[in-house]
Amino acid sequence: KRPQSLMLTSSVSNPTNGKRGRGRPPKTRSPTSSIPTTPDSIDGHNLNGLTRPNNDVHDDFCGVCNQSGQLLLCDTCSKVYHLQCLDPPLSAIPEGRWSCPKCQASGKVGWSSDAIARVNNFITSKSAKEEERRRLQRRNSDLLTEKTQLENKNKQMNDSLTVQMQRRDSLLEKNRLHQQKIESLKNFIKLLQNS
Incomplete structure (x- = not known):
């Protein structure tokens, strides 16, 4: 009815x-x-x-x-x-x-006011979800960019650390060689003094 x-x-x-x-x-x-x-x-x-x-x-x-x-x-x-x-x-x-x-x-x-209200609610909800999805995609993109930048910075720091360690090893080796030469000179001087 x-x-x-x-x-x-x-x-x-x-x-x-x-x-x-x-x-x-x-x-x-x-x-x-x-x-x-x-x-x-x-x-x-x-x-x-x-x-x-x-x-x-x-x-x-x-x-x-x-x-x-x-x-x-x-x-x-x-x-x-x-x-x-x-x-x-x-x-x-x-x-x-x-x-x-x-x-x-x-x-x-003809659409009932209930149907129109439901459609409007659906559209509003879908729009809000789409906006949230776009916001999350932007945030995801920003985080991926930041991750890439941090990975690049980490690689640069690791490369720099490797170079510094090689320099340190090289300096230690030079220092060891110089110490050997000094010991050798000391021994030579002692030998000269004893003779």
Whole structure:
């Protein structure tokens, strides 16, 4: 069954019991304002004891005859229609989602606000994940660059250390050779002194 929120009902008195029907009363134009009001409306949002949602963007009058009454809401656009004003006329409220003839002709697909909210949430979530992925890729690239720089610096330091160790070994060898020569000279001098 089609939800009650998808039908607008006129406030024309019921001839059998003298009570107004359920739903939104018809809009009447105030002589001092160009904005339509309802008999029960003070702020334009109170409808027959029920609060009209602020995000209700549907028209208040039939898209064909421009009259109020029991109106069928299009799930795709803001248009509303009497069942009998449609071509072909409908005898009952359609079940599920319904799009008006103009939306059907233009190929528009009716989406529920829940579906739109889910799609928007998915897009937002996907965008956030993509941004996070790009941020992590940039960070990964920065870390790889830093790693390469550190590896190059480490290689340079190892090369420098190897050169320094070779110099030290060379100096130690020279020092050992000089010590040998000195010992040899000392021995020669001793020999000369003893002779």
